[in-house]
Amino acid sequence: DAGVIQSPRHEVTEMGQEVTLRCKPISGHDYLFWYRQTMMRGLELLIYFNNNVPIDDSGMPEDRFSAKMPNASFSTLKIQPSEPRDSAVYFCASSLGDRPSGYGYTFGSGTRLTVV
Amino acid sequence: TQLLEQSPQFLSIQEGENLTVYCNSSSVFSSLQWYRQEPGEGPVLLVTVVTGGEVKKLKRLTFQFGDARKDSSLHITAAQTGDTGLYLCAGARKRTSYGKLTFGQGTILTVHP
Numbered sequence: 526d527a528g529v530i531q532s533p534r535h536e537v538t539e540m541g542q543e544v545t546l547r548c549k550p551i552s553g554h555d556y557l558f559w560y561r562q563t564m565m566r567g568l569e570l571l572i573y574f575n576n577n578v579p580i581d582d583s584g585m586p587e588d589r590f591s592a593k594m595p596n597a598s599f600s601t602l603k604i605q606p607s608e609p610r611d612s613a614v615y616f617c618a619s620s621l622g623d624r625p626s627g628y629g630y631t632f633g634s635g636t637r638l639t640v641v
Numbered sequence: 642t643q644l645l646e647q648s649p650q651f652l653s654i655q656e657g658e659n660l661t662v663y664c665n666s667s668s669v670f671s672s673l674q675w676y677r678q679e680p681g682e683g684p685v686l687l688v689t690v691v692t693g694g695e696v697k698k699l700k701r702l703t704f705q706f707g708d709a710r711k712d713s714s715l716h717i718t719a720a721q722t723g724d725t726g727l728y729l730c731a732g733a734r735k736r737t738s739y740g741k742l743t744f745g746q747g748t749i750l751t752v753h754p
Contacts, residue, residue: 529683568684568729568744581741616683629674630731630742632683 531617531633538640543605546636548617549598558630559592559602560616568616574600575622586611607640614638644668645732645745653751654720662715662748664730671733673706673713674742678727687715720752 530549538544550557558573572582577594585592589608594600604611614637618630646665654660664673672691676684688697690706690713697704701724703716717724727749731742 567746570741570743573741618683629686629689630676630684632685634681635683 529617529619529631529633531615531636533636534634535637536639538607538638540608540640541606542640543603544607544611544638544640546602546615546617546638548600548602548633550600550617550619551631552598554619554621554631555597556620556622557594557600558618558620559600560618560632562614562616562635571602604638607638609640612638612640644743645730647728647730647745647748649748650746651749651751653753655753656722657719658752660717660720660750662728662750663712664714664745665712666732667711668732668734669710671710673710673730673732675704675713675715676729676731678729678747679725684727684729717750720750722752722754725750725752 529551532547536544555576559571560568561571562568569584571584572592573580574594577597590604592602614635616632616635618632620630644666648663652660672689674689675687677687678684688699688704690697690704693706693708693710695706701718705714713730715728727747729747730745733742
């Protein structure tokens with residue numbers, strides 16, 4: 526299993542530009558999560574999907590952020606327009622949600638976004 | 642306000658020493674997990690605890706879930722340089738809410754040779 530695959534690994538963009546982050550979850554996992562990690566705020570949940578349907582997007586900072594999951598094997602997180610305060614590492618994670626003894630996330634390697 | 646408080650935030654020790662990291666909350670969790678994250682990578686799941694008072698061992702690592710399911714600890718015996726990393730606890734609030742984990746701020750552990 527290749528694990529959760531994120532692309533790109535690094536993204537440097539200018540303020541005002543559109544940024545699209547991509548994620549391929551583990552096959553068979555029915556939950557997909559987008560997190561943002563910064564030194565100041567730690568890991569923050571942005572949005573999560575169950576069976577491709579957005580369940581909770583209360584962590585999305587503002588309307589500049591949007592996420593889609595068109596099918597079970599692909600999700601995108603888009604920021605438009607980007608701002609310097611969006612600079613962070615963005616993680617995608619997936620999980621199988623019906624384990625009776627508890628569950629765990631499998632994280633991707635993250636996308637380090639720098640907005641200048 | 643952080644739902645899960647980890648302490649200490651930073652820990653710097655010599656190889657061979659023992660250490661304990663704590664994860665505390667005023668809320669009850671249906672399950673709690675510990676992850677380790679290395680630079681440039683995503684967190685990796687170490688263990689899940691679901692029963693109050695539960696103790697799990699993973700080689701030199703011992704994890705404990707508090708009786709009231711509000712706190713947890715991670716104890717490492719005879720630390721090695723390979724244990725260096727960011728340790729994160731994460732809790733699920735509702736048994737039926739599989740989707741949402743809340744993470745602590747993490748403990749940065751550095752083990753010196």
